[in-house]
Amino acid sequence: MSLNFSKDKICVVIGASHAGVNFAFSLRKEGWEGRIILFDKDPVLPYHRPPLSKAYLTSADAIDKNLLKSAEAYDKSGIELSLGVTINTIDRVAKHVVLSDGRLQTYDTLVLATGARPIIPPIKGLREASNVFTLRTANDVERIRKAMSTSVHKKVVIIGGGYIGLETAASLKKLGASVTVLEREERILARVTAPEMSDFFEKLHASNGVEVLTNKNVVSIAKQANFNQVMCADTTSYEADIIIVGVGVHVNVALAEQVGLDIANGIKVNEAAKAATDIYAIGDCTSHYNPHYDRFIRLESVQNAVDQAKIAAAAICDKKPVYNSIPWFWSDQYDIKLQMVGLSTGYTKALLRKEEGTQIKFSIWYFKNDELLAVDAVNNAKAYVLGTKFIKNKTKIDQLKLVDPFSEFKPAALMIK
Numbered sequence: 246m247s248l249n250f251s252k253d254k255i256c257v258v259i260g261a262s263h264a265g266v267n268f269a270f271s272l273r274k275e276g277w278e279g280r281i282i283l284f285d286k287d288p289v290l291p292y293h294r295p296p297l298s299k300a301y302l303t304s305a306d307a308i309d310k311n312l313l314k315s316a317e318a319y320d321k322s323g324i325e326l327s328l329g330v331t332i333n334t335i336d337r338v339a340k341h342v343v344l345s346d347g348r349l350q351t352y353d354t355l356v357l358a359t360g361a362r363p364i365i366p367p368i369k370g371l372r373e374a375s376n377v378f379t380l381r382t383a384n385d386v387e388r389i390r391k392a393m394s395t396s397v398h399k400k401v402v403i404i405g406g407g408y409i410g411l412e413t414a415a416s417l418k419k420l421g422a423s424v425t426v427l428e429r430e431e432r433i434l435a436r437v438t439a440p441e442m443s444d445f446f447e448k449l450h451a452s453n454g455v456e457v458l459t460n461k462n463v464v465s466i467a468k469q470a471n472f473n474q475v476m477c478a479d480t481t482s483y484e485a486d487i488i489i490v491g492v493g494v495h496v497n498v499a500l501a502e503q504v505g506l507d508i509a510n511g512i513k514v515n516e517a518a519k520a521a522t523d524i525y526a527i528g529d530c531t532s533h534y535n536p537h538y539d540r541f542i543r544l545e546s547v548q549n550a551v552d553q554a555k556i557a558a559a560a561i562c563d564k565k566p567v568y569n570s571i572p573w574f575w576s577d578q579y580d581i582k583l584q585m586v587g588l589s590t591g592y593t594k595a596l597l598r599k600e601e602g603t604q605i606k607f608s609i610w611y612f613k614n615d616e617l618l619a620v621d622a623v624n625n626a627k628a629y630v631l632g633t634k635f636i637k638n639k640t641k642i643d644q645l646k647l648v649d650p651f652s653e654f655k656p657a658a659l660m661i662k
């Protein structure tokens with residue numbers, strides 16, 4: 246019998262969110278009989294993060310409506326959850342971690358699932374301004390909801406026009422706010438989508454009464470008696486009683502750095518999520534090798550956190566799993582559902598496929614020469630499913646037929662034989 250199935254073994258997981266929690270349950274499922282201890286600095290029972298900027302923000306729900314697993318589920322699987330505890334140090338030689346209260350916890354296998362944290366940009370006056378929030382935790386949502394309920398003018402400025410900024414804009418608009426999004430680049434979502442998609446989302450927000458302004462580099466904030474004056478490099482300024490900062494994340498790699506793991510835009514891991522002897526890393530904090538794109542990538546997505554969690558659990562239990570997923574992601578804004586599959590980085594051509602009918606329904610297909618790299622599908626699950634299949638199988642597609650709305654939207658009709 247493998248040593249990993251011994252009851253005496255201890256697996257310690259740092260970070261109890263999508264990656265850490267899924268890992269713990271997968272490890273049990275794979276047959277690990279030893280202790281599994283999950284640590285997280287967040288004192289709240291682990292919850293789903295995607296709804297934080299979407300339905301959860303606009304609801305009055307308590308966090309227990311949004312949990313990854315019930316408290317009983319951890320008990321039932323013999324998973325020890327230690328919340329409100331920060332791990333500050335790892336000793337790789339002694340094989341223990343040091344808890345914030347000074348206690349030591351030994352491990353046989355260590356899993357880093359430390360994720361990422363919001364960037365606080367160096368904007369003059371940001372720290373002194375009132376009602377400034379990032380959005381990563383349940384507590385952030387509680388504070389934003391509270392500020393919204395007590396704000397008289399509900400004037401919100403969102404710094405950053407990425408997915409989190411835009412979803413938050415749509416949600417706060419729904420709660421009755423007057424919202425302005427300030428984006429530094431010349432278009433929103435510039436890093437992740439084609440200009441056509443940026444244009445679509447700019448118009449979508451405008452038609453819902455949200456002001457989206459680009460080329461707006463926020464340089465300082467002046468706190469006034471009842472509001473903040475948000476000032477941009479082009480000398481324009483915007484009043485806000487609530488400011489949301491959504492300009493990206495820093496990866497939590499300090500612990501990994503401390504113990505000399507290889508770091509390059511995240512903790513470097515192999516296809517089995519292994520970072521070093523007896524140490525694995527999973528989720529947003531990793532840079533992992535993706536065989537399909539033949540390069541190391543770092544993803545911020547639930548799917549990747551769950552996939553890597555399963556891979557690491559299987560590997561620890563002596564299976565030979567290999568990470569070979571095509572990344573996918575989604576975003577909900579107003580009544581629009583965007584589903585994205587693949588990675589469009591390096592695309593040379595973006596083709597638009599529109600469907601007939603009254604409902605907004607289209608997709609953008611990203612190619613590098615003949616190779617399909619990624620698909621962004623708006624209210625179009627079929628395009629998302631087809632795109633996934635084509636990318637996975639490296640199918641060559643008839644691009645003329647693809648953009649013809651009268652050609653059949655089926656594999657047989659689109660594939661080049």
Ligand SMILES: Cc1cc2nc3c(=O)[nH]c(=O)nc-3n(C[C@H](O)[C@H](O)[C@H](O)COP(=O)(O)OP(=O)(O)OC[C@H]3O[C@@H](n4cnc5c(N)ncnc54)[C@H](O)[C@@H]3O)c2cc1C
Nearest residue numbers: 260262263264286294295332359360361528529545546547
């Ligand atoms: C508002 C919002 C909306 C999102 N929407 C989507 C979406 O629509 N679709 C999608 O796929 N993804 C979405 N994401 C991204 C998704 O939530 C992340 O990819 C996912 O949470 C990654 O999980 P993770 O476990 O790797 O990291 P995280 O969720 O970042 O969790 C890491 C955990 O580690 C803990 N931790 C870190 N360091 C320590 C330490 N030293 N000691 C103790 N604990 C520590 C942290 O407290 C945290 O709980 C969204 C994220 C946010 C914030």
